[in-house]
Amino acid sequence: MEAVVTNFGMQAAAAEIFLLAAICVILLVDVFLSDSKRWVTYGLTMLTLAGCAFVTVNYAVDTRVTAFDGMFIADPMGDVLKLFTYGTVAVSLLYSREYLERNGLFRGEFFILALVALLGVMVMVSAGSLLTVYLGVELLSLSLYAMVAFDRDSGVAAESAMKYFVLGAISSGALLYGFSILYGVAGTLQLDELAVAVREVGAGNIGLIFGLTFVIVGIAFKFGAVPFHMWVPDVYHGAPTPVTLFIGSAPKIASFVLAIRVLAEGLDAMVASWQSMLIAIAIASMIIGNVVAIAQTNLKRMLAYSTISHVGFILLGILAGTTDGYRASMFYTLTYVIMSVGSFGMILLLSRKGFEGDQIEDFKGLARKSPWFAVVMMMLMFSTAGVPPFVGFWAKLAVLAAVVNVGLSWLAAVAVLLSVVAAFYYLRIIKLMYFDEPSDTYSIEAGGTLRAVLSANGVAVLALGIFPSVLLDLCARVLP
């Protein structure tokens, strides 16, 4: 049985409460700052993230603790995911700073929105009821819509924000509709009670399956899985690169946890139903993502399609429906975030005044201009392609092992064959960097911080590839 610590459970939500308070403070402070003092906001944001990490570590739990009458969960998985998300957001903002300053986007609202999005992720991570889940989803989504449109002079950004908003609203509606049907059949919104109620009603109940279908649509949309992926390339392409970087990282953790909380915890008895749906979605994602990525000339678009295919892999772990599968999926999500942050970081590294650096051609001859960062990008690309000894390989292996373990060897075979297709477009980047001559003579202008963190990011991909146990054991420990 789960231990209920207190009725209010302030401690369980300490990090969220701290973050919310900090957001309000930053919002107030920012109003009184002139543009030249904007770094104070940036500094406060970083301090807030460090503070969140401190609070989370301080109030870390060994077992699952529920609070606010079961609306809120604190568990080891949540703690790890939150800590990882703080790190991701901090690194994203570090990478973004120069770009934002250069393009007149270095404003307080950007950081406020990022922190609110983070709060949304945290609420989703700790959601104990469908209502909390939805609260987190909306908190995150609304911040992201605004962030995409942050560059108000950019028509492309406005267009993609509009698309994102309209499609996102529809999917949120679908999710909410699914939740309401589940509530209608099961009579509860709380995930643990839902799990019991589903068993009583029977997993084959047509109402439940009907509700489940809408929930899956919502989850697939938030993940960006085929056939609900249409927004991904446009938003990734249209948004300012720092925002793309942001969308490509922390929200993936949120999507993962959304699937885990709702499917694996609330609807675990219906595994047979959602497994077959996810199989179709995963295969379609891997096929569309990998094949269409080949045709892209814009790196952000290519990475968008690559994301879609990676989502297929993350879903493979979840659809296995076993603890090992969830662990594998979590490991995949975390490694994907590390690689994704690095890849978009490379675009930010190449960008300079009046030059986005987001065309694939822009990487031509990088090995000449900057041998070290060509190595970093090469490691990131090989890792994303799943070639050992980089960490991306272990993520794929863990997921494949989980899938084979539940007797879906054919699915594993399909997945690995599609990863060969994927290898092609990652190799093309390496080809451009190493085998082609540079087409211009500009050198990299990025500052020391960006260089240092990005280098560390690249080295991490290799180090975690040689010693994957560090992260794997963590995932195994928090998902017992």
Next chain:
Amino acid sequence: MSTITWPILSVLIWLPIAGGVAMILLGDKGIALGRWIALITTAVTFGISTLLWTNFDTTTAAMQFVEERTWIPFFSSYYALGVDGFAMPLIVLTAFITPLVVIAGWSVIDKRPAQYYAAFLILEGLMIGVFASLDALLFYVLWEAMLIPMFIIIGIWGGPRRVYATIKFFLYTFLGSVLMLVSLIYMYLQTCDAGQCSYAIAEFQRLPLGLNEQLFIFVAFLAAFAVKVPMWPVHTWLPDAHVEAPTGGSVILAAIMLKMGGYGFLRFSLPITPDASDTLDWLVISLSLIAVVYIGFVAIAQQDMKKLIAYSSIAHMGFVTLGSFLTFELMRVNSGDTTGAAMGIDGAMVQMISHGLISGAMFFCVGVLYDRVHSREISAYGGVVNTMPIFAAFMVLFGMANSGLPATSGFVGEFLVILASFRADFWYAFLAGLTLILGAAYTLWLVKRVVFGPVANHHVAELTDVNGRELLVLGVLALAVLGLGLWPAPLLDVMRPTVENLVQQITVSKL
């Protein structure tokens, strides 16, 4: 008795890799020093590898110089190393060839030389690791990681169509390997069901598997190893890769990387799926014979020296796969008697080592000519003997070895395999024996057109004979080819217990 108490295999793997990383950090500015670092690292590695041979216990088939450390508890995977009579000679071959590659590139490589040497050093460590792995996951990681430096080597320092060739090389071999990964995972999960999760290759060999499972696993392995060997019809990446690769890349590719396919058959396919191998041996044998005969004819028609040697490699590697899979046929013919069955595997192993030396030497010869004339076309040469007499002597020697002349190493392996196929079936022997004619035809015709005859053009007239560096490389290889040809007994002794053990293993049905 193994008397070495320090982790010799780890040193063999990590020393070259450390040297490679040092080269990258040093950069092109310190290349004068860098070349020496590369040479000393590879030479020391070779020196250490000879300790493997001298301390090798030839009375046992057990793994020697074993190291084991926990690596990834999540997958029950170990950093486990060890060698037996198959792995050890291949490791020594790897350590022997790499310093020669470094010497051969000494003054020839002027484009990003530090990265060039770094790639070869890292590649060497990874290749030794592949042969030394006792853990299937470690094997797979190194097996795939090996593609990265080779991809870079062909892509940066290759010929005009290098990008096409290297991407084809990478995707082809990657495609072959991924299915192997799925079958490794499958077997891993089988060991879990049996109680003790493990990626140890030895555990896989003991694992009871039904015939259908074996067939699936066998086909997955076949995809991986057949591409690597390469066997007909999945050989088409090899001529492209060879033609476009720089000399050193071609040498490593032909001498070592192709051997990994043959090694894979002996280490994985035969012992893990003996019944499937028995059932499907006709398939491998037919593909091998097609490689020997058809590719032999294809080789005759080539206009490009490197392409010709590449096709000749495919034909010669056909003997390796033929020899390995004749075992089942021999046991059927001799109704289960295993005494003669080892001969095919013996032949396959000798052929691998010998082909490593000879094909490497042939590519070095082409490299010597290419560095001077910058053409690989056979028609661009003629009468080289007039201007390069010493070189011509070497080329003729290696040409003879390539066509299997007695007293060269090329003879021993082919002879053993042909002899084994005679015992199995006359027609196998007949088709395999055609190689003696075909091999002689394409090799000697190549030598005739390039080396002999009147001086063809002013390029040939201006040729200078081999310098000391080239003489060293070719001379060392010539000694090795002749040594192994005249006295193959030490190699056979080293392998004997391992071969006998393998034959014992595969005669026991897993069903």
